[in-house]
Amino acid sequence: MSISHRHTASGRPLRVAPAWVGAATPAAGAAADHYVLPVREAVWIWSVRRFARLALWALPAAAVLYGWLTLGVNVPPGPLPVALLAGWLATIALIALAGLLAGARTRRIALTGLLVALAGATLLLPLAALPAETGVDAVSLAPGQVGVLVEVACAIAATGVLLLGWAVFRSKLVNPADGVLLMLAAVALGAGSYAVKPLPTVGALLLLAAGMGLAWTGGRLVPRA
Known part of the structure; x- marks a missing residue:
């Protein structure tokens, strides 16, 4: 019984990833065979x-x-669960954005922005989730300095998002x-609490517009053949 070249030994269809999935462009004068990725690695890159x-x-x-x-x-679960859910979704989206830019020329800026944003979120999470007394005892600061630390954490996270935006732009x-x-x-x-009242809402609308645009165009990205 002969086996077709399009089927495996068990008779199942053979799945072969396209050659351009994650493949690097060969340098001038280099052999092209050295840049061909294995099928498993190419499928893994395509899945990512x-x-x-x-x-x-997200x-x-x-x-x-x-x-x-x-x-x-006022929402039934309270503002804290909604804020934590929003931060979790934003973290997933920023990681995905940095991963999508891994093959672009601004991948180093995107990686730096992601790390800075995660550092700001890590610093902000215990200060936002814990009560005021517990937060003061945890970080060994005066009560008046906790608000300053929250603003610093917001500034660090915003700097990371700013770097990611620059990476997208370039x-x-x-x-x-x-x-x-x-x-x-x-x-x-x-800007945090220093911003005028409508400014955070405007920032949320700008983030919504940017997120919709990135999700819409990013979902239709096809690597070059």
């Missing part, structure tokens, strides 16, 4: 890119939740206008 494209939709969802908080509307991979919107949203949201 698909996850990154889908996870970008960014507009986080912007909607944060914008709901800025309006001061990547030439997606719409550069989404990078501009992301940078403006980072400035508006990073």
Whole structure:
């Protein structure tokens, strides 16, 4: 019994990833065979890119939740669970955005922005989730200095988002206008309590517009053949 070249030995269809999935461009004068990736590695890279494209939709969802908080509307679970959910969704989206830009020329800026944003979120999480007395005892600061530390954490996280927006703007991979919107949203949201009342809501709207644009265009990215 002969086995078709399109089927495995068990008779199942043979799945072969395209050659351009994650493959690097060979240098001038170099043999092209040295840059061909194994099928398993190519399929893994394609799966990561698909996850990154889908996870970008978490960014507009986080912007909607944060914008709901800025309006001061009372929600049944309270503002803290909604804020934690918004931060969790934003973290997933930023990781996906950095992963999507891993093949762009601004990958180092995107990685730096992701690490800075995660550092700010890590510093902000215990200060926002714990009660005031517990937070003072945990960080060994005076009660008046906790608010300053919260503003510093917000500034650090906003700086990371600002770097990611710059990476989007310079990547030439997606719409550069989404990078501009992301940078403006980072400035508006990073102002924290020093911002005028409508500014956080405007920042949430800018983040929503940037997230929708990135998720829409990122979901249609196809690597070059």
